[in-house]
Amino acid sequence: MTFIAITVARSGHELPVYPSYYPHEIEIATVVPERAADLLRDGKMHAYVGGTPRFAGAMPETITAVESFGSFVIVRVNPASPLAKDEASICALARAAIREIGGKASELITHPYPVTPFHG
Numbered sequence: 001m002t003f004i005a006i007t008v009a010r011s012g013h014e015l016p017v018y019p020s021y022y023p024h025e026i027e028i029a030t031v032v033p034e035r036a037a038d039l040l041r042d043g044k045m046h047a048y049v050g051g052t053p054r055f056a057g058a059m060p061e062t063i064t065a066v067e068s069f070g071s072f073v074i075v076r077v078n079p080a081s082p083l084a085k086d087e088a089s090i091c092a093l094a095r096a097a098i099r100e101i102g103g104k105a106s107e108l109i110t111h112p113y114p115v116t117p118f119h120g
Contacts, residue, residue, distance in 0.1 A: 073101070 031039065037053035039045035040063050053059075075094045077084050084090045102108050 031045070031048070031050075033051050033054050036045065036048045036050070037055045040048060040053060041055065041060055052065075075097045077090045077093045079090075081093075083093055098110055102110060
């Protein structure tokens with residue numbers, strides 16, 4: 001007696017594990033460059049935004065740098081604020097916020113560009 005078994009094979013049904021599926025496991029933290037180097041080297045941090053991490057020796061080949069994440073930050077002034085009296089004061093507030101952020105991030109590059117409701 002002969003027995004033949006036939007099974008169905010389907011394609012395109014992968015079992016992926018993407019970090020974005022687990023947002024509760026994503027942590028954003030402030031880390032000094034010295035600590036960032038250790039965390040990157042040990043595989044305990046996946047990305048670092050800031051000054052160059054300070055490794056004890058040469059940067060490991062498994063770690064690379066990128067020029068930019070291609071992201072941007074929008075500075076928006078609350079029009080109901082008592083400090084936002086007119087167009088000139090609103091621009092001054094935005095410039096002050098950009099200066100404050102730029103003073104804390106030495107590698108920040110600003111490209112002021114007005115974004116209006118018509119840009120959405």
